[in-house]
Amino acid sequence: MHVLGSLAVRGCRRIDLNLRSLARHLQGQVIEETTGPLGLKTHSSTNEAKHNFVIKTPKGSRDIHPRQMVIRKRVFNTVVNCFKRHGAQTIDTPVFERKETLAKKYGDEYKLIYNLEDQGGELLSLRYDLTVSFKTKLCGGLDFDIAGKYDPMIPDAECVKIIHEILSELQLGDFLIKVNDRRILEGILEICDVPRNKFLSVCSSVDKLDKISWEDVKNEMLREKGLAPETADQIGEYIHLNGGMSLVEQLLQNPRLSQNKLALEGLEDIKLLFQYLRLFDVTDNVSFDLSLARGLDYYTGVIYEAVLLQNQEAVQFQQQNDPAEETVGVDSVAGGGRYDELVGMFDAKGRRKVPCVGLSIGIERIFSLMEQKAEISKENIRTTETQILVAAAQKNFLEERMKLISDLWNAGIKAEMLYKKDPKLLKQLHYCEDTGIPLVAIIGEQELKDGVVKLRIVSTREEISVPPENLIEEIKKRSS
Amino acid sequence: MHVLGSLAVRGCRRIDLNLRSLARHLQGQVIEETTGPLGLKTHSSTNEAKHNFVIKTPKGSRDIHPRQMVIRKRVFNTVVNCFKRHGAQTIDTPVFERKETLAKKYGDEYKLIYNLEDQGGELLSLRYDLTVSFKTKLCGGLDFDIAGKYDPMIPDAECVKIIHEILSELQLGDFLIKVNDRRILEGILEICDVPRNKFLSVCSSVDKLDKISWEDVKNEMLREKGLAPETADQIGEYIHLNGGMSLVEQLLQNPRLSQNKLALEGLEDIKLLFQYLRLFDVTDNVSFDLSLARGLDYYTGVIYEAVLLQNQEAVQFQQQNDPAEETVGVDSVAGGGRYDELVGMFDAKGRRKVPCVGLSIGIERIFSLMEQKAEISKENIRTTETQILVAAAQKNFLEERMKLISDLWNAGIKAEMLYKKDPKLLKQLHYCEDTGIPLVAIIGEQELKDGVVKLRIVSTREEISVPPENLIEEIKKRSS
Numbered sequence: 020m021h022v023l024g025s026l027a028v029r030g031c032r033r034i035d036l037n038l039r040s041l042a043r044h045l046q047g048q049v050i051e052e053t054t055g056p057l058g059l060k061t062h063s064s065t066n067e068a069k070h071n072f073v074i075k076t077p078k079g080s081r082d083i084h085p086r087q088m089v090i091r092k093r094v095f096n097t098v099v100n101c102f103k104r105h106g107a108q109t110i111d112t113p114v115f116e117r118k119e120t121l122a123k124k125y126g127d128e129y130k131l132i133y134n135l136e137d138q139g140g141e142l143l144s145l146r147y148d149l150t151v152s153f154k155t156k157l158c159g160g161l162d163f164d165i166a167g168k169y170d171p172m173i174p175d176a177e178c179v180k181i182i183h184e185i186l187s188e189l190q191l192g193d194f195l196i197k198v199n200d201r202r203i204l205e206g207i208l209e210i211c212d213v214p215r216n217k218f219l220s221v222c223s224s225v226d227k228l229d230k231i232s233w234e235d236v237k238n239e240m241l242r243e244k245g246l247a248p249e250t251a252d253q254i255g256e257y258i259h260l261n262g263g264m265s266l267v268e269q270l271l272q273n274p275r276l277s278q279n280k281l282a283l284e285g286l287e288d289i290k291l292l293f294q295y296l297r298l299f300d301v302t303d304n305v306s307f308d309l310s311l312a313r314g315l316d317y318y319t320g321v322i323y324e325a326v327l328l329q330n331q332e333a334v335q336f337q338q339q340n341d342p343a344e345e346t347v348g349v350d351s352v353a354g355g356g357r358y359d360e361l362v363g364m365f366d367a368k369g370r371r372k373v374p375c376v377g378l379s380i381g382i383e384r385i386f387s388l389m390e391q392k393a394e395i396s397k398e399n400i401r402t403t404e405t406q407i408l409v410a411a412a413q414k415n416f417l418e419e420r421m422k423l424i425s426d427l428w429n430a431g432i433k434a435e436m437l438y439k440k441d442p443k444l445l446k447q448l449h450y451c452e453d454t455g456i457p458l459v460a461i462i463g464e465q466e467l468k469d470g471v472v473k474l475r476i477v478s479t480r481e482e483i484s485v486p487p488e489n490l491i492e493e494i495k496k497r498s499s
Numbered sequence: 500m501h502v503l504g505s506l507a508v509r510g511c512r513r514i515d516l517n518l519r520s521l522a523r524h525l526q527g528q529v530i531e532e533t534t535g536p537l538g539l540k541t542h543s544s545t546n547e548a549k550h551n552f553v554i555k556t557p558k559g560s561r562d563i564h565p566r567q568m569v570i571r572k573r574v575f576n577t578v579v580n581c582f583k584r585h586g587a588q589t590i591d592t593p594v595f596e597r598k599e600t601l602a603k604k605y606g607d608e609y610k611l612i613y614n615l616e617d618q619g620g621e622l623l624s625l626r627y628d629l630t631v632s633f634k635t636k637l638c639g640g641l642d643f644d645i646a647g648k649y650d651p652m653i654p655d656a657e658c659v660k661i662i663h664e665i666l667s668e669l670q671l672g673d674f675l676i677k678v679n680d681r682r683i684l685e686g687i688l689e690i691c692d693v694p695r696n697k698f699l700s701v702c703s704s705v706d707k708l709d710k711i712s713w714e715d716v717k718n719e720m721l722r723e724k725g726l727a728p729e730t731a732d733q734i735g736e737y738i739h740l741n742g743g744m745s746l747v748e749q750l751l752q753n754p755r756l757s758q759n760k761l762a763l764e765g766l767e768d769i770k771l772l773f774q775y776l777r778l779f780d781v782t783d784n785v786s787f788d789l790s791l792a793r794g795l796d797y798y799t800g801v802i803y804e805a806v807l808l809q810n811q812e813a814v815q816f817q818q819q820n821d822p823a824e825e826t827v828g829v830d831s832v833a834g835g836g837r838y839d840e841l842v843g844m845f846d847a848k849g850r851r852k853v854p855c856v857g858l859s860i861g862i863e864r865i866f867s868l869m870e871q872k873a874e875i876s877k878e879n880i881r882t883t884e885t886q887i888l889v890a891a892a893q894k895n896f897l898e899e900r901m902k903l904i905s906d907l908w909n910a911g912i913k914a915e916m917l918y919k920k921d922p923k924l925l926k927q928l929h930y931c932e933d934t935g936i937p938l939v940a941i942i943g944e945q946e947l948k949d950g951v952v953k954l955r956i957v958s959t960r961e962e963i964s965v966p967p968e969n970l971i972e973e974i975k976k977r978s979s
């Protein structure tokens with residue numbers, strides 16, 4: 020629903036603009052139409068907008084509240100900070116043009132983040148029907164790509180390390196990063212004499228092995244893909260395998276696989292990947308899984324997909340209750356791989372290839388998981404960052420409050436005051452408890468006489484008298 | 500062009516998705532269509548996307564490069580940090596629905612930021628023709644609103660203070676915040692016996708006084724708005740006035756104005772505003788300007804607009820060269836006002852009103868100004884935040900580099916290494932100079948023997964030997 024949500028969010032936000040622009044635009048006509056008070060005129064133009072609104076809001080509309088927004092920013096910052104830790108730069112431009120432009124302008128080597136802003140763009144720019152049919156695939160990814168000709172598997176290993184860092188930091192629970200190589204799968208299918216024009220469709224069956232039983236996968240291979248039972252069984256023997264470096268070594272000894280050129284290339288790269296991942300100390304969460312297939316149509320080498328282990332039941336459940344639902348990667352929170360052929364296709368010459376390896380974080384799915392977690396943990400989430408409330412102990416201190424808060428703002432302190440001339444002290448203290456503001460600066464007759472400000476720590480109700488000149492450093496000390 | 504730029508950026512970004520989704524989606528068919536290698540299959544599906552691409556890219560497309568992205572993030576962060584300093588919360592949802600939802604859920608009092616992401620939404624969700632015709636009005640604003648029933652002018656004054664803080668921090672040069680009150684203008688027109696149904700169109704002429712000469716404004720009033728010459732001259736006397744508190748006092752003494760109910764209300768509020776702005780110590784940059792009109796159709800009280808003073812010539816120039824161009828607010832970088840009637844119109848009951856005062860920062864215009872500044876100053880802008888490069892002095896140190904960089908990443912250090920097994924030291928040092936990485940951690944035979952890492956400061960070429968266990972704190976010390 021997040022996809023549609025975002026769609027709606029932005030879809031509706033536009034109305035505000037239509038209203039404002041329209042209202043200005045229509046000034047001329049409106050006054051011809053009505054001679055009532057201005058309020059009415061505005062109303063007539065807003066009705067246009069409202070009309071608009073009704074037409075344009077798609078189904079599944081939802082608004083995102085401050086609480087959720089805070090959770091989303093946390094997740095977003097964790098991901099983007101990790102990308103930056105790995106030397107990424109942010110660019111906001113069409114992906115293929117971007118890759119070329121960069122390839123031309125900065126040579127063939129660069130890293131990039133797609134802006135989350137882009138996501139809004141994508142989702143919005145997709146027609147509603149597309150959004151619906153593709154929603155299980157889109158679900159708002161945040162991507163990181165490394166392009167350029169390098170020594171084998173060094174950037175690939177960094178991509179897996181990045182996924183490991185992000186999922187560890189987000190504390191989403193145990194996770195497993197499955198890795199495979201598209202050439203190994205192709206090799207297996209070649210060995211099993213599957214005709215090449217059936218590779219993709221057979222692989223899409225293979226990819227379901229973590230969601231449905233082998234019997235069902237096999238049935239699909241026989242009935243829908245037209246394989247012979249013994250062919251399916253041969254494939255089955257391979258794709259049931261998963262493990263670590265030892266499995267790689269073992270398969271490298273396997274006479275049939277090691278004699279297949281594609282499979283051998285793939286196995287040697289996976290071996291190198293595991294060597295590098297061992298240096299990164301992440302192999303505990305990585306599994307070489309021969310049933311992992313992903314978007315085989317554009318991946319050209321290593322592929323990987325991260326799944327949350329607690330999530331499995333939820334997925335099974337979803338499968339049973341919504342079999343129609345597209346199942347590819349429903350339980351995955353991140354994935355990617357090497358796609359050396361994809362970029363360069365949009366090259367003017369239409370031929371030049373830029374080797375690329377990348378990953379995509381399923382940010383929308385992670386958002387909703389984190390929101391669930393927050394719901395369950397009843398975590399008390401602040402929706403503002405206000406450090407201090409400037410309060411008055413008695414009436415007639417508006418001037419002093421305004422002067423003081425202005426000094427605090429100018430010093431970079433996040434400060435609020437109630438917009439009343441003479442708010443009750445109790446009401447001001449309640450506001451802090453309701454909104455989680457940790458400090459109160461209280462000005463009153465006594466404080467004015469003593470030339471101090473009373474600083475109250477909301478949690479402990481402790482109160483100390485602070486000379487105005489020390490207030491800012493005192494606040495900073497207690498805020499850090 | 501920024502508006503169209505954003506539109507294009509996101510418009511094109513979508514293609515990536517269409518490609519990926521489509522490619523997956525078409526797996527079944529694709530293989531029926533072609534029996535060539537996978538590369539070809541991918542190509543066939545990317546052609547779809549490319550086709551898409553050609554159709555959907557709007558004119559004025561531009562990509563935003565890392566350098567610009569850095570400048571934009573700086574501006575964006577300055578604005579959003581200021582909003583947060585004033586207790587704003589971020590919400591991503593339709594503006595009117597948001598205001599109601601909040602009014603219902605959190606009572607009638609709240610502040611909010613519209614997400615910049617929203618902007619992409621608006622721009623995208625506008626049809627291309629709309630975007631073109633409205634582009635001078637849209638130009639990507641970032642908004643802050645305070646809603647709720649409060650004592651007069653306290654939130655209004657905070658909005659002006661916010662504009663002052665942002666323009667000061669951005670160091671865009673001298674600026675002036677013009678303030679007026681819609682009721683004062685209406686009062687003036689009543690006094691001058693302008694028929695009410697001409698208020699809006701006459702005001703749009705008044706609003707041009709800072710862009711075109713009084714003669715031209717007067718001509719427009721006579722020829723287009725059908726006013727009598729003496730009426731225009733009477734209006735002219737008032738709207739030429741601008742000044743500070745003294746002007747407010749003076750007009751409060753003016754028998755005709757002070758006897759007009761609307762004008763009197765407006766003048767008393769402007770007086771209160773100036774009293775509060777004096778407490779905020781921002782009156783030097785604030786001018787009471789009776790020619791300021793803005794979107795009179797929905798503003799109901801105080802209005803304000805910030806202009807950059809150096810910018811004036813540029814604007815005059817634009818007017819002369821592009822008279823057709825919509826002139827309202829072309830030179831303004833921020834504006835806003837009170838619109839008590841606007842919100843509540845989308846209320847289910849269609850009647851309830853939520854008093855609102857808000858401001859909008861012309862973020863896209865500020866982006867381009869900052870980009871110009873950076874161009875002129877030849878400022879050297881880094882596009883990554885990498886703190887250190889992990890380098891090898893000789894061959895065969897890939898393992899050590901990978902172990903070390905992994906430790907640095909895990910400690911939150913932003914670190915890079917070249918993706919070559921055995922890069923030349925000189926090439927690694929050049930990379931730092933090219934990309935502005937300030938530190939290099941060098942591992943070599945000598946360092947290995949001595950059990951240290953050599954830390955090189957790129958700017959000074961100074962090199963110090965650091966025990967591995969001290970490296971992280973040493974990097975943090977030198978990065979801050």
